[in-house]
Amino acid sequence: MTPAPARLVLIRHGETDNVSRIFRGPEGGQSPLNAEGFVQAARLAQNLKALELPAPRVYASTYLRAQQTAQAIADALGVPLHILDDVHEIDTGAFAGRPYAHLTEFLHEMTASDGQFGFPGGESLAGVGERFHAALLGVLPQPGETVLIVSHGAALVAILSKLLKLxxxxxxxxxxxxxxxxxxxxxxxxxxxxxEVIRLADAGHLL
Incomplete structure (x- = not known):
């Protein structure tokens, strides 16, 4: 019997109390999930459990909110949680403390120190994609295995750009x-x- 293909599941963490939608940068690494975030994580965990994913391994970034989300998944799947370096959120540099809305208003400022699209004084999207990809190479699934990684919004855009050559x-x-x-x-x-993308940025489990 031919084994199932290697499968990678990329997940964004649950909701936190950053309701004002402010860029926090690395200083926000210990921000926990809020009550709704834990509900979201539980719903996601049950959704993933129902898929009966073959030979799952669960990883999270070094940020607390990702680990709390991933722990719910690991518990539901009956496997340990592993922490994976270099899949954390983008460093927003000079944008830390500024509202998300500034991404539109100050788009002309979005050049990182490496000269590529990103945050001044912080990281570029391409740079985040490179560090995330290097970390991913160490844990890539083999045929018949599933790797699940809980990460962050901009970091997921970065790694998908890298993987899909966008x-x-x-x-x-x-x-x-x-x-x-x-x-x-x-x-x-x-x-x-x-x-091959099977589903993209799907949050149907929350409906």
Whole structure:
């Protein structure tokens, strides 16, 4: 019997109390889920459990909100939670403390120190994609395995741009790959092929 294809499930963390939608940067790494965030994580965990994913391994970024979301998933799947470096959120540099709305109003400022699209004084989308991809190479699933990684909004846009060979700036601006809280992107690799998107930024479990 041919094994199931290698499967990668990318997930954004649940809701936090950042209701004012302010860029927090690395200083927000210990922000926990709020009550709604825990409800979202529980719903997602049951959704993933129902899929009966083959040989799952669950990873989370070094940020607390990602770990709390991932713990609910790991518990539902009956597997341990692993912490994975370098899949954390983008460093927003000079935008830390500014509202999300500034992304539109000050789009002309969005150039990182490496000269690519990103945050001045922080990271570029391409740079985040590179560090995330390097971390991913160490845990990639084999045929018949599933790797689930709980990460963050901009970081997920960055890694999907890298994996799917998309332009990071255009992908960011198009909003097609934006993940709501606990949204899921599911990819599979068939032997010798490129990743195939099974579902993209899907939050149907919250409906």
């Amino acid at each position: 332009d990071p700036r255009e992908t960011w601006l198009s909003d097609t790959h934006r993940h709501e809280n606990t949204a899921v992107t599911d990819l599979v690799w068939h032997e010798g092929g490129q990743p």
